[in-house]
Amino acid sequence: MIESLVQLFDKYHLVAAFAVIGLAMYVAYWISNNLTHGKLHGSAIAIILGLVLAYVGGATTGGSKGLSDVTLFSGLGLMGGGMLRDLAIIATAYGVNLKEIRQTGFRGVVALFVGVLISFIAGGGVAIAFGYTDPVDITTIGAGAVTYIVGPVTGATLGASSEVVALSIAAGLVKSILTMVATPMTARLIGLDNPRSAMIFGGLIGTTSGVAAGLAATDARLVPYGAMTATFYTGLGILLAPTVLFLAVRAVM
Amino acid sequence: MVIYGVALLAGCMMAGLVIGDLLGEMLNIDSNLGGVGIAMLLLIFITGVLKDRGKMADSTASGINFWNAMYIPIVVAMAASQNVVAAFSGGMVALVAGVLAVVLGLALVPLLTGKRPENALEDDPLAGETRYTPTRASVTTGAPVLDRSRHTSSTPAHKH
Numbered sequence: 001m002i003e004s005l006v007q008l009f010d011k012y013h014l015v016a017a018f019a020v021i022g023l024a025m026y027v028a029y030w031i032s033n034n035l036t037h038g039k040l041h042g043s044a045i046a047i048i049l050g051l052v053l054a055y056v057g058g059a060t061t062g063g064s065k066g067l068s069d070v071t072l073f074s075g076l077g078l079m080g081g082g083m084l085r086d087l088a089i090i091a092t093a094y095g096v097n098l099k100e101i102r103q104t105g106f107r108g109v110v111a112l113f114v115g116v117l118i119s120f121i122a123g124g125g126v127a128i129a130f131g132y133t134d135p136v137d138i139t140t141i142g143a144g145a146v147t148y149i150v151g152p153v154t155g156a157t158l159g160a161s162s163e164v165v166a167l168s169i170a171a172g173l174v175k176s177i178l179t180m181v182a183t184p185m186t187a188r189l190i191g192l193d194n195p196r197s198a199m200i201f202g203g204l205i206g207t208t209s210g211v212a213a214g215l216a217a218t219d220a221r222l223v224p225y226g227a228m229t230a231t232f233y234t235g236l237g238i239l240l241a242p243t244v245l246f247l248a249v250r251a252v253m
Numbered sequence: 254m255v256i257y258g259v260a261l262l263a264g265c266m267m268a269g270l271v272i273g274d275l276l277g278e279m280l281n282i283d284s285n286l287g288g289v290g291i292a293m294l295l296l297i298f299i300t301g302v303l304k305d306r307g308k309m310a311d312s313t314a315s316g317i318n319f320w321n322a323m324y325i326p327i328v329v330a331m332a333a334s335q336n337v338v339a340a341f342s343g344g345m346v347a348l349v350a351g352v353l354a355v356v357l358g359l360a361l362v363p364l365l366t367g368k369r370p371e372n373a374l375e376d377d378p379l380a381g382e383t384r385y386t387p388t389r390a391s392v393t394t395g396a397p398v399l400d401r402s403r404h405t406s407s408t409p410a411h412k413h
Contacts, residue, residue, distance in 0.1 A: 021326045024333075043325045050332030058338035068334040080330030086289050088327045090266050091320035093293035094300055101297075111365050118361065119354040126350040141346065145354040153283065166339075167347050173340035174351025180332060182355060190362040197366040204358040204365065208289075209335070213328045220325060228290050235277065235286035 009072050017075030024049055044184045044217035051177060089212060089231075092224040100195040101228065107196070108229045111203030116237050119145045119206070120245055123171055135250040137164045142249070143241035144168025145175060147207045150237035157242040176210035183214025192218060195225040202226030206233025258316020265295040 009016045028046035032038055036045075054066025063069030068077035078084070123145025127138045140160040144151025144167065151168030154160075160168075183192070183201075191197050192215075202211050202225065211230040215222045266289075273288025280286065300317070303309040341348065 017330060018326075021330050021333075024329060025326055028329075043329075046325070046329045047332045050329045051335065051337055053333045054335045055337040055341075057333070058336060064336045064339060066334040066337060073333075076330045077334050080327055080332070080334045084323075085327055085331055086292075087262065087266055088320050088324040089289055090269070090292045090296055091262055091317050092324055093296050094262075094314075094317045094321055096293075096297050098297055098301065101294075107365060107367075111361075114361065114365065115358060118357050122353040122357050123350040126346060126353060130346045130349075132346075141350060144347070145350045149284075167344065170340055170342070170344070170347035171350040171354075173336055174348055175354045177335060177337060177340055178352060178355045182359065186359055190359055191366055192362060197362055200365045201359075201362050204361050205355065206358075209328075209331060212324075213332060216325045216328050223324065224293060228293050231289040231293075232287035235273070235282065235284050238282050238284045239280060239286075 006072055010074055013073075013075030014078050015075070017073065017079040020073060020076070021079065024053075041184060041217055043220070047180050047213050047217050051180065085209075085212070089208075089223070089227045092220075092227065096224045096228075097195060100225070101199070104196045104199045104225075108199045108203050111200040112206070112229060112232055112236055115204035115206050115233060116146055116240055117245075118204070119175070120237075120241065123168075124249060133253065135246065135253045136160050138253065139241065139246045139249050140164050140168045141171060142245065143237065144171035146172070146237040146241060147234050148172025148176060149234050150241055153238050154241040154246075158246060172207065175205075176207040179205055179207055179210030180213040180217070183210075184217040187218040192222070195222065198222035198225040199229050202229035203233065206230050206237070208234065254310075255312050255316040255319075257310075258313040258318075259320070260316075261299065261313070262296065262317050262320060265299065266292045268292065269295055 025042070025046050028049055029042035031045050032040055032042035050067075057067030057070050057073070058064070061069040065077050067073045068075070068080070120142040122142075124138045124142030126145075127141040132138050132141065136155075136158045137160060139158060140151060140155040141164065143154035148169045149172070151172050152165050155165035155168055187193065190201075192201055198215060201215070205211050205214075206229075208227065208230045211226045212223060215226045269290070269292025270285060270288040272291050273285040276286040277284050296317075300309060303313075340351070
């Protein structure tokens with residue numbers, strides 16, 4: 001009986017995921033309204049709930065895809081995967097103020113370069129502080145602090161050891177997850193309440209998953225502006241990290 | 254028809270991804286260079302033209318708006334399928350590097366934004382609801398510490 005139920009959930013995994021996420025959203029908004037009196041936004045609670053479930057799922061299965069490694073919830077991987085996520089991100093652009101994008105365009109590009117550079121320096125600096133001296137290792141960990149995709153791509157290009165590549169992925173994951181949680185909490189402090197600062201935020205932080213989730217939990221109307229710049233970030237990081245930034249690290253070390 | 258909206262959205266996405274791929278190849282990097290961003294600009298532009306010509310039917314718009322509204326649930330599903338365990342078992346280097354990158358990035362937002370634009374989304378009643386008191390900022394620095402303590406307790410399970 002239970003076995004056939006699990007099989008059914010596995011067979012109709014995407015539909016099951018819709019139901020599960022719907023339930024999670026209901027619980028999150030209930031908590032938001034009744035326990036925090038709307039002070040902590042429902043979507044922020046839902047995202048934190050998702051991360052906690054991902055931790056539980058990962059810890060129990062030993063897999064790398066959070067709760068979606070549990071057979072019962074395998075559809076979460078498809079629902080939250082790159083394909084549907086990007087489709088939904090693009091859909092948020094419908095109704096965006098084009099004037100705003102034109103006005104912030106230049107600052108957004110500046111934010112992109114500053115963002116990649118500052119994250120790289122932070123990651124590389126921490127690597128040096130922890131005693132890494134090989135320019136390849138420092139560059140790979142620095143690239144990981146850019147995003148968890150730039151890290152392994154850079155590591156593969158430069159021939160870093162798998163241990164260092166794993167570290168760089170972990171650094172990028174910490175960045176993405178912390179962005180999801182920290183953005184709604186610091187939004188007011190850093191003036192994250194208008195399209196312009198959202199575009200700059202997207203360019204500075206760049207990790208698409210983190211930016212998208214962080215802004216969704218802050219104010220859903222800001223999502224398209226932040227996501228727009230953030231989607232260029234990983235490409236720029238992959239362009240700069242194994243080339244210019246690696247040469248710079250080698251020159252310094 | 255609703256499918257027209259969905260197809261328009263999907264078409265913009267595929268066109269943007271193709272352009273992003275071509276850009277990546279041109280610059281000789283193994284990545285899609287901003288395909289999603291390009292797709293967003295395409296969608297804004299095309300729907301703008303269609304609206305101006307009065308060819309954007311309500312049903313077409315609802316095909317796009319559905320995916321717009323599904324965005325947050327999809328993000329929650331994405332959060333639930335992140336490798337949170339790996340993030341906090343990567344060791345101190347990964348943790349400190351990740352935290353520092355976020356803190357510096359957030360700190361630079363007001364610097365690069367410059368003068369506050371007048372068109373802040375303040376007049377909206379929703380905006381007040383989604384704001385947080387600065388005191389919650391301390392929770393920010395507390396968050397990774399909390400997760401690390403969970404990690405510490407799970408370490409033995411990893412070293413079997």
